[in-house]
Amino acid sequence: KEVETQQKLANVVILATGGTIAGAGASAANSATYQAAKVGIEQLIAGVPELSQLANVRGEQVMQIASESITNDNLLQLGRRVAELADSNDVDGIVITHGTDTLEETAYFLNLVEKTDKPIIVVGSMRPGTAMSADGMLNLYNAVAVASSKDARGKGVLVTMNDEIQSGRDVSKMINIKTEAFKSAWGPLGMVVEGKSYWFRLPAKRHTMDSEFDIKTIKSLPDVEIAYSYGNVSDTAYKALAQSGAKAIIHAGTGNGSVSSRVVPSLQALRKDGVHIIRSSHVNAGGFVLRNAEQPDDKYDWVVAHDLNPQKARILAMVALTKTNDSKELQRMFWEY
Numbered sequence: 001k002e003v004e005t006q007q008k009l010a011n012v013v014i015l016a017t018g019g020t021i022a023g024a025g026a027s028a029a030n031s032a033t034y035q036a037a038k039v040g041i042e043q044l045i046a047g048v049p050e051l052s053q054l055a056n057v058r059g060e061q062v063m064q065i066a067s068e069s070i071t072n073d074n075l076l077q078l079g080r081r082v083a084e085l086a087d088s089n090d091v092d093g094i095v096i097t098h099g100t101d102t103l104e105e106t107a108y109f110l111n112l113v114e115k116t117d118k119p120i121i122v123v124g125s126m127r128p129g130t131a132m133s134a135d136g137m138l139n140l141y142n143a144v145a146v147a148s149s150k151d152a153r154g155k156g157v158l159v160t161m162n163d164e165i166q167s168g169r170d171v172s173k174m175i176n177i178k179t180e181a182f183k184s185a186w187g188p189l190g191m192v193v194e195g196k197s198y199w200f201r202l203p204a205k206r207h208t209m210d211s212e213f214d215i216k217t218i219k220s221l222p223d224v225e226i227a228y229s230y231g232n233v234s235d236t237a238y239k240a241l242a243q244s245g246a247k248a249i250i251h252a253g254t255g256n257g258s259v260s261s262r263v264v265p266s267l268q269a270l271r272k273d274g275v276h277i278i279r280s281s282h283v284n285a286g287g288f289v290l291r292n293a294e295q296p297d298d299k300y301d302w303v304v305a306h307d308l309n310p311q312k313a314r315i316l317a318m319v320a321l322t323k324t325n326d327s328k329e330l331q332r333m334f335w336e337y
C-alpha cells in the first residue's frame with residue numbers, strides 16, 4: 001500500500017539558493033536580526049517531514065546566498081538548471097527556495113524564459129527557521145503542494161507566500177518586516193490551505209510555453225540599469241550608467257513615470273546615442289505608465305514599462321534585448337509580457 005501511494009505522488013525537486021528561508025539567528029526572539037543563507041537544503045527538507053505526504057521530494061543546493069547578491073550569471077545558471085529538470089520525465093514540479101529581496105525578479109525571469117507547463121514555484125520566508133512563528137516551513141509546504149498539483153500546470157511561474165498563490169509576474173515585496181510581505185497590484189491567483197490549492201484567476205500575460213524567449217538560446221544578459229527619480233534629481237546617474245555601458249536605462253520615475261524637466265534633454269541625448277530609455281514608476285502599490293502620457297514617448301522614441309515596477313522592467317528589458325534592439329519591438333514586448 002505504501003509503495004502504491006509513493007508511486008502516485010508527484011516528483012518535486014527543490015532547488016535551494018539561500019535567503020532567510022535558509023537563515024539562522026542567535027535566539028528564537030531574533031525574527032529580524034540573523035544571517036541569511038546558512039542552512040542547507042537537506043536540513044530544510046528534514047525540517048518539514050510532512051513534505052513526504054505531498055510528493056517525492058529531493059533537493060539540490062544550487063547556490064547559498066542572500067538574494068540581493070544574485071548576479072545575472074546566477075540567474076542564467078538557475079534558469080538552465082530549471083530547464084534541464086523541466087525536460088526530465090521523472091520531474092513533475094520544481095520549487096526554488098530564494099531570498100525575498102529579489103525573489104520577484106527571479107520569478108519573473110523564469111516566467112519569461114522557461115519553456116514548460118510544469119509548475120515552477122519560487123518561495124522564501126520573512127523569518128528564519130530559528131525564530132518564533134517562523135513562516136518558512138508552511139511556505140515551503142505550500143510550495144511543494146502547489147508544485148505537485150496538476151491544477152498549477154500552465155499558469156506560469158508562481159510564488160507561495162503567506163498562504164497566497166501569486167503570479168511570479170505580478171508579485172512584489174511590498175514591506176520587509178511583515179510575513180504578509182508579498183502582494184500583487186492585481187491580486188493573488190489563489191490560496192493554498194492545508195496542502196490544497198484553490199484558484200480564482202489566471203494570468204493574462206504571455207509566459208513560459210507561450211513566451212518567445214527561451215533560456216536555452218540565451219548566452220548572456222545585456223547590461224540594463226535603473227536610475228531612481230525624486231525631487232531635485234539630476235542627470236548624473238543616467239549619464240554615468242550610460243557611460244559604463246548600459247544598453248537600456250530603466251527610469252524609476254515618480255508618479256506615472258514622469259521625468260524631471262532637468263533630466264529630459266539628457267535622456268533625449270542618450271536615446272540618440274542608442275541607449276533605450278524605459279519609463280517605469282516607483283510608486284509603492286503598483287505603477288501604471290502609459291505611452292505619451294506625461295512625456296511624448298513617440299517623439300523621443302522611448303519605451304514605457306506599463307505596470308512593471310523598475311526591477312521587473314529591468315528583467316524584461318534584458319531578456320528582450322537578447323532578441324531585438326528595435327524600440328517598437330521592445331514596446332510590443334512590454335505590452336505583451
Ligand SMILES: NC(=O)CC[C@H](N)C(=O)O
Pocket residue numbers: 018019020021036065066067068098099100101102124125126127
Ligand atoms: N527575507 C529574506 O529572505 C531577506 C534575506 C536576504 N536579504 C535575501 O533576500 O536573501
